[in-house]
Amino acid sequence: MVKLCTAEEAVKDISEGMCIMVGGFLGVGTPDNLVQALVNQGTKNLTIITNDSAFPGIGVGKLQDGKQICKLYTSYIGGHPDSGKCMENGELNIILTPQGTLAEQIRAGGSGLGGVLTPTGIGTVVEKGKQKVVVAEKTYLLEEPLKADIALLKAYKADTSGNLIYRFSARNFNPLMAMAAKTVIVEVEEIVSAGAIEPDNVATPGIFVDFLVKGGKVYAGN
Amino acid sequence: MPEIDKRALIARRVAKELHDGDVVNLGIGLPTLVANYLTSGVSIVLHSENGFLGIGPEPQQGFEDKDLVNAGGKPVTIQESGCCFDSAMSFAIIRGGHVDTTVLGALEVDEQGNLANWMVPGKRISGMGGAMDLVVGAKKIIIAMEHSNKDGSPKIVKKCSLPLTAQAEVDLIITEMAVIAVRQDGLHLMEIAEGILLEEVIAATGAPLLHSNGIIGTF
Numbered sequence: 001m002v003k004l005c006t007a008e009e010a011v012k013d014i015s016e017g018m019c020i021m022v023g024g025f026l027g028v029g030t031p032d033n034l035v036q037a038l039v040n041q042g043t044k045n046l047t048i049i050t051n052d053s054a055f056p057g058i059g060v061g062k063l064q065d066g067k068q069i070c071k072l073y074t075s076y077i078g079g080h081p082d083s084g085k086c087m088e089n090g091e092l093n094i095i096l097t098p099q100g101t102l103a104e105q106i107r108a109g110g111s112g113l114g115g116v117l118t119p120t121g122i123g124t125v126v127e128k129g130k131q132k133v134v135v136a137e138k139t140y141l142l143e144e145p146l147k148a149d150i151a152l153l154k155a156y157k158a159d160t161s162g163n164l165i166y167r168f169s170a171r172n173f174n175p176l177m178a179m180a181a182k183t184v185i186v187e188v189e190e191i192v193s194a195g196a197i198e199p200d201n202v203a204t205p206g207i208f209v210d211f212l213v214k215g216g217k218v219y220a221g222n
Numbered sequence: 223m224p225e226i227d228k229r230a231l232i233a234r235r236v237a238k239e240l241h242d243g244d245v246v247n248l249g250i251g252l253p254t255l256v257a258n259y260l261t262s263g264v265s266i267v268l269h270s271e272n273g274f275l276g277i278g279p280e281p282q283q284g285f286e287d288k289d290l291v292n293a294g295g296k297p298v299t300i301q302e303s304g305c306c307f308d309s310a311m312s313f314a315i316i317r318g319g320h321v322d323t324t325v326l327g328a329l330e331v332d333e334q335g336n337l338a339n340w341m342v343p344g345k346r347i348s349g350m351g352g353a354m355d356l357v358v359g360a361k362k363i364i365i366a367m368e369h370s371n372k373d374g375s376p377k378i379v380k381k382c383s384l385p386l387t388a389q390a391e392v393d394l395i396i397t398e399m400a401v402i403a404v405r406q407d408g409l410h411l412m413e414i415a416e417g418i419l420l421e422e423v424i425a426a427t428g429a430p431l432l433h434s435n436g437i438i439g440t441f
Contacts, residue, residue: 025272025309026295028288051309052349055295078348079295087347096347099271100313100355107310120317120355123336123389156289168306169272170289175308203308 002162002206007037007213010185014038014150019047021106021151021177026052026079027059029170031154031187033215035062038152045070049106049146051099051173052076053083067091073146075099098126101143103176109145110179116143151181154215155204158188159197162206171203178208187215228368228398231415234259235441236325236366236396240266244322245315247271247356250294253325253366267303269321271352273312276304293352316352317359324360326353328367328395330382333429335392335404337365338384350387357388369397369426376428378402378409399423401441408432413439 011034014020020038024030039062048069053076054061061080063069071093077083086092097105104116117140121127131142153174156167164186166174178184186209223231233255240246240260247269248254257268257277268277271293278299281287286297300306315321330338337357340350357363371377378395395402400423401413411433414423420438424431 025293026291028272028291028295052351074349076349076351078351084347088344096349098350098354099309099352100317100359103309103313118317120358120388122358124354124386126350126354166306168287168289168300169270169274169291171306172273172309172312176310 002160002209003211004191005211005213007033007187007215008040010034010211010213011037011041011152013183014041014043014046016043016045017047018150019049019148021148021173021181022048022050022060023151023153023172023174023177024051024054024059025169025172027054027061029154029166029172029174030054030059031152031185031213031215032059034152034185034187034213035059039063039066039068042066042068044068047071047073049073049102049148049177051102053080055079056082071095073097073102075102101126102146103173105143105146106173106176106180109147110176113145115145117141118143146180148177148181149183151177151184153177153184153186155186155188157190157192157197158186158209158212159192159194159206161194162186162209162212163194163197163202164188164204164206164209165197165201166203175204178204183210184208185211185213187213189215223398229255230259231398232366232368232396235401236364237261239362239364239394239396240264240323242266245269245275245320247316247321247324247360249324249326249353251327253327254292254294256325256366269312269315270298271312271316271356273309274300274304274306275315276301278304313352313355316355319359319361321356321360323362323364324356325364325366326356328365328377330377330379330384331365331392331395332379332382333404333408334381335390336382337363337387337392338382339387341385343385353387357391362394363392365392365395367395367397369399376426379428399426402431411438413441416440
């Protein structure tokens with residue numbers, strides 16, 4: 001059953017050492033109110049799985065600003081100067097992963113798969129320490145699945161059963177992460193009655209969602 | 223040549239490589255300019271790695287939509303024929319060979335078609351983002367970049383010294399000086415920019431260029 005709660009209530013069970021997935025691409029499709037609540041709570045030593053560390057003061061960048069992260073699985077840190085610095089000085093363990101591989105690792109984690117085989121990263125530092133598998137004379141890297149304790153996600157609308165729809169490029173990693181975490185918390189701009197979203201239009205089935213948080217609108221005009 | 227003219231020249235030449243109906247991914251920066259120089263009658267479908275097809279022009283000021291940005295986080299529009307999807311689908315499109323051409327910048331390219339464009343150890347670590355998947359997955363890889371580094375050292379080299387993005391995937395290099403095809407036997411000089419001498423291209427390139435005297439085109 002989906003429960004409604006506030007952003008503060010939603011993040012109160014997040015404790016040190018947990019692994020958290022956060023949706024978004026350079027801050028677009030990141031649950032701003034949930035991230036802010038986690039910043040306010042000040043929980044440290046988090047393992048974060050997210051596409052990028054965004055920018056200072058924006059999206060996941062806020063968790064980087066407050067040094068709340070100890071391990072980061074991500075594809076891009078170019079927007080946040082502290083991520084690179086903390087990686088260099090050893091304060092932060094960053095596992096840089098090609099974006100398509102990261103997406104598939106999360107999908108595999110939520111789909112009961114033992115990993116995926118991808119040609120991406122062959123002949124680069126990404127292949128270091130990974131098993132290679134040859135299929136039909138082509139070499140692939142075995143990339144293992146990723147799972148998390150909690151996913152902090154952003155959708156456009158939910159119905160009261162937790163069925164989700166997204167808006168434009170704010171979808172990105174959110175539907176994948178919804179499958180890969182034990183507890184899934186989704187910030188939405190609007191909550192409508194069950195049945196108000198056409199079954200054919202549901203992008204994430206409500207069975208994946210545990211908590212809904214009503215957040216502010218983040219698109220044009222606001 | 224002023225920076226702005228160099229970039230326009232490169233973008234205009236890259237645009238000639240694109241065909242009507244192509245699905246194309248343009249990298250951040252210079253490659254994005256290519257969309258402004260499409261040949262008349264050529265309509266392409268632009269793929270955005272953050273999850274949609276059909277990137278339209280920049281929105282007018284005041285009409286930006288915070289849910290609609292390109293892979294560099296800049297506001298864009300979506301065409302009427304566009305569609306949105308998640309990151310797994312986006313990279314299935316890329317890795318699965320459904321993108322005809324990708325245009326990217328480079329820090330280094332070598333004569334075997336190896337590309338380095340995501341990291342300078344000890345100086346700048348930005349991460350590879352979607353670049354490794356794009357270079358492995360797209361059917362044709364075009365590198366659009368200035369011919370030399372700011373200090374005059376070559377970006378086209380015999381062997382990349384920086385960490386690779388991908389191995390032996392580059393097909394074509396387009397700079398403000400030349401168009402160079404990467405083939406099994408090395409780098410083939412196909413065209414030289416108007417007003418540039420063959421000797422100048424050779425001097426600015428850190429790897430041997432194969433060419434037939436007198437039959438090199440201009441652009």
